[in-house]
Amino acid sequence: MHAGRDGLLAAGILGVACLVLHLDFISCVSQPIYGTVNMSVTLYTSGSIPIKDIMWRKKKDKVVEWDEELLKPRAYPPFVDRVHLDVTSGNLTIFNLTSSDEEDYEVELSSITDTKFTLYVIEPLPFPTLNCTFTAENITVRCRIPENYSSHINLIKYSWNCFSEQCQNSTNSSEVSIKRESDLSQEIQCIISNPLSKQASSLVLATCVPDNSRHSFVIIAAVLFVVILAMFVWLYKRDFLKRGGERDRTEKEAINDRNSDPTSRLHPTP
Numbered sequence: 143m144h145a146g147r148d149g150l151l152a153a154g155i156l157g158v159a160c161l162v163l164h165l166d167f168i169s170c171v172s173q174p175i176y177g178t179v180n181m182s183v184t185l186y187t188s189g190s191i192p193i194k195d196i197m198w199r200k201k202k203d204k205v206v207e208w209d210e211e212l213l214k215p216r217a218y219p220p221f222v223d224r225v226h227l228d229v230t231s232g233n234l235t236i237f238n239l240t241s242s243d244e245e246d247y248e249v250e251l252s253s254i255t256d257t258k259f260t261l262y263v264i265e266p267l268p269f270p271t272l273n274c275t276f277t278a279e280n281i282t283v284r285c286r287i288p289e290n291y292s293s294h295i296n297l298i299k300y301s302w303n304c305f306s307e308q309c310q311n312s313t314n315s316s317e318v319s320i321k322r323e324s325d326l327s328q329e330i331q332c333i334i335s336n337p338l339s340k341q342a343s344s345l346v347l348a349t350c351v352p353d354n355s356r357h358s359f360v361i362i363a364a365v366l367f368v369v370i371l372a373m374f375v376w377l378y379k380r381d382f383l384k385r386g387g388e389r390d391r392t393e394k395e396a397i398n399d400r401n402s403d404p405t406s407r408l409h410p411t412p
């Protein structure tokens with residue numbers, strides 16, 4: 143089922159054709175109309191025919207009928223107490239929609255087929271879930287519809303909201319790739335929509351990649367540790383050699399002292 147802009151355009155053109163041609167009994171192609179489960183929807187007439195009687199049908203089954211002799215419109219199961227028929231316009235409102243109401247509908251006004259609809263009954267959209275993966279170059283964000291949602295998935299469109307033009311360009315794509323060198327502190331938002339509503343979820347891109355700041359902190363700490371350890375080793379070695387040298391010297395000095403005259407002891411060499 144194609145229900146995009148083209149579909150609506152075609153429906154519009156056919157709607158005009160309907161108004162012009164219905165007097166020649168040429169029936170119109172049905173237009174898509176959307177309703178939400180448990181809510182209501184109004185199917186309408188062209189409003190161009192003086193109304194003496196009204197008959198709304200779902201496929202070939204009667205939904206509700208009215209003529210000038212009936213005081214009140216007569217509804218048929220399962221639409222009893224669930225429809226409102228406006229007898230001046232012929233508009234039909236169906237309340238508490240269920241998925242079994244999804245079908246082709248048409249109305250006859252004064253025994254002339256007026257308008258035709260294909261009714262789609264849709265569950266309210268859930269929030270999409272966002273998942274991301276990364277490569278050396280890119281972060282890829284995927285937008286998913288929860289698995290337990292299965293109502294007219296093909297009517298759902300994806301769009302994205304973010305700073306990058308890679309987002310803006312991805313029309314009806316469930317995933318988008320962002321360069322890793324971008325500003326990852328920003329949010330990326332996925333919007334899913336159907337003809338009745340939209341729902342959005344977002345995430346901060348930085349949560350998709352390992353925490354770089356902590357990573358570099360660990361590296362800095364490791365480098366510092368090695369440097370400090372090297373300094374200790376160096377200091378210890380220097381200290382050890384110096385003390386060993388001093389011991390050597392004192393021994394030599396002691397030997398020298400024994401052999402030298404007392405005056406030289408008053409002027410020790412530095």
Ligand SMILES: *[C@@H]1O[C@H](CO)[C@@H](O)[C@H](O)[C@H]1NC(C)=O
Binds near residue numbers: 179265
């Ligand atoms: C519709 O209404 C019924 C009964 O009130 C409820 O059980 C059900 O969850 C509703 N469905 C939605 C999609 O709201």
Ligand SMILES: *[C@@H]1O[C@H](CO)[C@@H](O)[C@H](O)[C@H]1NC(C)=O
Binds near residue numbers: 186228
């Ligand atoms: C019938 O529906 C049409 C289309 O939605 C609307 O323009 C018109 O006002 C409605 N008529 C009445 C009486 O509600």
Ligand SMILES: *[C@@H]1O[C@H](CO)[C@@H](O)[C@H](O)[C@H]1NC(C)=O
Binds near residue numbers: 223224237
């Ligand atoms: C829709 O259904 C609810 C219960 O599911 C009921 O209370 C309400 O009256 C119904 N609305 C109409 C217009 O029939």
Ligand SMILES: *[C@@H]1O[C@H](CO)[C@@H](O)[C@H](O)[C@H]1NC(C)=O
Binds near residue numbers: 271272273274286
């Ligand atoms: C998102 O990814 C996580 C781990 O990578 C996984 O456990 C989860 O099932 C994914 N969610 C969806 C909706 O794909």
Ligand SMILES: *[C@@H]1O[C@H](CO)[C@@H](O)[C@H](O)[C@H]1NC(C)=O
Binds near residue numbers: 265288290291
């Ligand atoms: C899908 O599952 C979630 C919880 O995982 C729940 O809240 C939601 O109502 C479910 N939706 C449907 C349509 O079953």
Ligand SMILES: *[C@@H]1O[C@H](CO)[C@@H](O)[C@H](O)[C@H]1NC(C)=O
Binds near residue numbers: 146314
């Ligand atoms: C959007 O794309 C998905 C597949 O990615 C497709 O099933 C769906 O019909 C498309 N929706 C529209 C409105 O084009």
Ligand SMILES: *[C@@H]1O[C@H](CO)[C@@H](O)[C@H](O)[C@H]1NC(C)=O
Binds near residue numbers: 307308311
């Ligand atoms: C996005 O689209 C514009 C034109 O609409 C184009 O100039 C640009 O190169 C595209 N960018 C990418 C990443 O595809």
Ligand SMILES: *[C@@H]1O[C@H](CO)[C@@H](O)[C@H](O)[C@H]1NC(C)=O
Binds near residue numbers: 278280308319320
């Ligand atoms: C990264 O993304 C760009 C466009 O979004 C794509 O052309 C390129 O191949 C990707 N690189 C990798 C390694 O996936």
